[in-house]
Amino acid sequence: MTAELNFEDLKPRVNAIQEVFQQKWERFRYFVLDHSDPKFIEHLKAEWRSGDSLLDMAVEAKDELERLRIELIGKKSELAALKKDVGRIRKEQRGIAGQAVNNLDIFIGNPLRDAEDQLQRLINKLRTESERIDVTLPGRRPRRGHLHPITMLRERIEDIFVGLGYAIEDGREIETDFYNFDALNIPENHPARASQDTFYTTDGFALRSQTSTVQIHAMQRRGAPVRMIAPGRVFRRDTPDPTHNPMFFQVEGLCVDRGISMAHLKGTVAEFLRRMFGPETVTRFRPSYFPFTEPSAEFDFSCFKCGGVGCRICKNSGWIELGGSGMVHPNVLRAAGVDPDVYSGFAFGLGIDRMCNLMYGLDDIRLLFENDVRFLEQFD
C-alpha cells in the first residue's frame, strides 16, 4: 500500500486535465447546440472543410470527438487514474477530493457526450435523407402476358357446363360432308352446302361450319344417354368486315336421354345464362328453324347492360339474340345411331365471339384475330 495522499497533491492534476479539455474543446463547443441550429452546421463546415459532404464532415467530427472523449475520460485516461487515486487520499479529505474529481468528470463528460449525441443525430438525419427513395416509381416486376378473351370465355363456359354434368368434347376441324351436313339433316341442296357459304378443300372435304360435327362423333362413340358441349373453331365463307370473320368460335351443346323435353332445354340454357351473365338474367325462347332440330327455338336474354330497359347494346329492344336451339331432329339421332323412339334430346349453339363482342363492347371483331398487343393487353 502506498502512502496516503493529500487533496492538495491532486489539485494540479485536476487543473491540468481541465486545461487540456478547455484547449481541445474549442473545436467542438458548438456541437452541444441542437444539431439543427444554424451555428452548429456553420461551425461544422468551418472546422471540417476537408469532407466532401456534410455527412462526411459530421462523421469525421464525430470520430474525432470520440477520440477526444477516450483520451479525456476513457478507461485509460488521466481522469480514470485520478479517480483511482482518490482512494489513497486521507480519509477526512477524501470526500472533498472525490467531489472535485466527480465535478471534473461531469464538467468534461457531459458536453462531450452531448456533442457526440447531437453529431450522431445529425449523421442519422443526413443518412436518412441521402437514402430517401421515390416511392412513386413504378414497381419492378416481370412482364405480364394475357390470355385471349376467347380462351377466357371458353374456359368459363366449360366450367359452367362441367358443373352441370356435361362432358367437353372436340374433334376434327376438317370434316366429311357426312358429319358436316348429312348427319345433321341438312339436305343435299341446302344453301349452306354451297361453296358460297362453306369452305372446301381441293380434296372435297369441308371446313366444319359448326361444331355439331363433334356431337355426331360423340353420340356414335358414347351412345345415349349423353351430355356434352363442343367448343371450337368453325369456318364460314364470310369476307372479313367489322361484323364478320371467315373463322369464329362457337359452343354447341347436346343432351340426349330418355324423357328429355323442351322444358329441359329452356332450363339448361337459362341456367347457363344466369351463371354467365348474373342471376337476374331472363331468357326468352322464340320459334325458329334449323334443319337439325324440330321444334327449333332461338334464344334471347335480357340485356345485361340495361337490364331490359333498352340501350345501345340491345338496340333498344331489351333483348340480346344469342343462339339457336331445339329438340334434336329424329334424323340426326338416327344418323348417330341413337333410337329416336327411345331417346330424345335437345341441342343448342352459340357464338363465343359474339359473346365476346357483347361483353366487352367490341366495335370491330376483326381485332379478335389481329393479335394487336394493345388489344390483347386489355383482357385478363
Next chain:
Amino acid sequence: MLISYNWLRELTGTTSTPREFRERLTMVGLAIDAVDELEDDSILDVEVPSNRPDCLSHIGIAREVSVIEKSKFSDPQAEISNLKYKVPRTEGKASDFTSVEIKDLDLCPRYAARIVRGVKIGPSPAWLAQRLGALGQRPINNVADITNYVLHELGQPLHAFDLAKLTEQRIIVRRAKAGEQLKTLDGVERTLDAQMLVIADAKLPVALAGIMGGEASEISEATTDVLIESAYFNPDSVRRTARQLGMDTEASRRFERGADCENVLKAQTRCVELICEIAGGVATEDAIDVYPAPLPARTVDFRPAKVESITSLRVDLSEMMRILTALGFTSGESAKGNTLTFAVPSWRADVSIEEDLVEEIARHVGYEKIASELPPSNVSGEYQPTEMKQRSLRRALKDAGFDEAINFSFIDTAHDEQFELIPGLVAEANNVGFVALKNPIIDEATRMRPTLLPGLLESVRHNLNHGIRDVRLFEIGRVFAKSDTGELPNERDALALIATGGATEEGRAQATREFDFYELKGALEAGVEAMKLGPLGFAGDSIKHLREGQSAPIYLPDGTKLGSIGRLSEAIAASYKFRQPIYVAELDLTALLESRECATQYKPLPRYPSVVRDVTLLVSRDVAFQQLRNAVDSEHIADYSGTKLVGTYEGQSIPEGKRSVTLRIEYRSDERTLRDEEVEERHRALIDSLVKKFHAELH
C-alpha cells in the same frame, strides 16, 4: 319480307296495333325486324325462316295472325275455289291462241298459261300503285303491277308476256343452250349455260324461268294481248341460276325456297280476274295447264301425346285441332288408336313428320308457356383429358409475359417451303402434302396452315408496324397436312411462341434487357414444367427456318423429336423487313400432351450440409454446357449431388475460339458431414479428368 299492316287488316279484320303484331308474330317464329310507320299505313319487316316460303305473302302472314287471334280470315284462295272471283268475260280456249311444251319436267313440273286479249295498258289505279309503293315496289304498268300484286298477296310469282312478241305464240320450257343470250328486263345481256332453265318461244329464250322476264317480250303501251304465266320451278335450279348470274328477285326468292305447286291456277285466275277488271280485255275460258305428274298429297301421322313428351306442354286436344286446322291441316278419321292422320296443305312443304306438327302447336300455344327446368342428372361433368394441362400451360406462358394470339387457319401458299414442320404432322419432312382450299375468301390464303409460325410472324409485323417493338405471343392451334392414305387430312395441335424486343417491362424502376434465346427457352421450359411434362431436351442443330448456330431441335425425354426453337433466319426476317432479332419455337403439342407425366415424389430433406466447389474451365467454344455436365455426372464420384451453371464468359482476356465456363459442383452425404479434405481430393480428381477430356485449362 315487307308486309302492309292495312292489307293484313283487310285480310284478317284484326284490331291489333302494329306494335302488338311485332311482339306476337315474333313469338310464333316470324321475327319482326322493324316497323316502318308510314303516313297511312305501317310496314312490318318480317324475318321469314327459310323453311316457310308460304309466309312470303300477305295471306301466309294473315293465316298465322288468324291462328294467333283465333279469328277467321278471308282467304282469297278459298274464295277463288268458291268461284267468288269470276272472270267477267271469257271467250275461247287458251289452246286457240298458244301452246305450252315442257321439255325439262325435272326443273318445271307445272306450267300454266292463260291469255287475256284486248287489254288497255296504262298506269295502275291509285290504290294499286299505292299498295305496291308502300312495299317498296315501283309501279310499272297496270298488267305488270297486277302480277306483282298477286305475288305479294298470294306468294305466287307470275309473269305477263306480250303474246304478239312470242314467235309463233309458243311457250317452250327448256334448258338453255350453252352460250345462248337473253336480255333480261333489267337491261342486262345475259349469257346462259346449259344448266339454266328458260322460257322460250319457237326460237329464242324469252324469260329466265322463275327469275326475270326478257326485254323482247315485255309488256308495252302497244300490247293488246297478254299471256299470263303461272308455274312451279325447281327451287335448286332457280337458286343455282340466280346465284350464277348474281340475281335476286322477288320471284327467285320465292321459287328458291319453294312455291306452292297447287297455287298455280288459283293465283293465275286471281291475276286474270284483276286484269280484266282493271285493264279490260277478254280472258280465255281456261288455261293450258301442263302438270303431267301432280305431286301426291302428303299426310302425317300424329300422336297428340307427343306434344307433352316433346315440349312438356299440356294442350287440350281441341286446342291442338284448332291450331292445326286454322293452319290448313285437315284430319281424317283417327286411323289407329291414339294416332291422328293429318293432310298437309300444299303450301307447307316443310312439314313431313310428327315433330313438325308438335312445333306448330307449341309455337302457337307459346314457347313462353313451356316450363323451365334442369334435366334430372345422374352423370358428372368432365373436361377434355388434356384441358387442365393446357390451362396450366397457358397460364405459365402468360406469367412468362406472353400474350395469347389466335390467327386464321388459312395462310398464304408463299410460306409452303419456308418452315420445318413439326414432326408429328408429316411422316417425311421432305415430302409434305399440303391441304389447299378450293374456295378461299381472302386472296392467296388458300393453304390450311401446316405451321403456326407464318400467322405469328404476321402478327409481329402488325405490331411492329404500329410502333410496338416488344412483342411476345404464343398460339395453340390446329395445323394440317395431307394424310398418306388420301383420307381426311392429318390434324395436330401445335404450340408456337414468338418474341422480340425488350425482355423487361418498359417504364418501370428496372434496367432493361433485350429478349434472347435463353428467355424463350426458359419460357417454354416453364410452360412444359407447369404441365408436369418433360423435361425437354435441346441440341444444337440446323433448322430450315432458323439461324444456324442459334437453333435447336426439341426432344422429349425418350428422344422423340417435338419441334424446334431458335432465332428466325436472316432470309425470313429480311422478307418481313424485321430489323430486330425474332425468336420462335414451335412444337407438336399433341405429342407433348401424350407424353408421360412426371410423378411428384417426396424426397427427404438433406440432414447434412453440402460442400460446394466452383470450377472455371477455359474450353473451346464448341464444348456445350450439356457435355460438361454429362461428363461430371458420368464420373460417378462418391457423394456427388449435382452440377449447376454459374456463368459463361467470352471476350476480353479470353483467347479467340474459347470461352470460360464456371460450374458449381455440389457434394453431400446422407450419412455424415463431409470433411473438406476428402471433398478436395475428389474434386481435384474430377477437375483433372475434365481438363483432360475437354483439353481445358483452369481459369
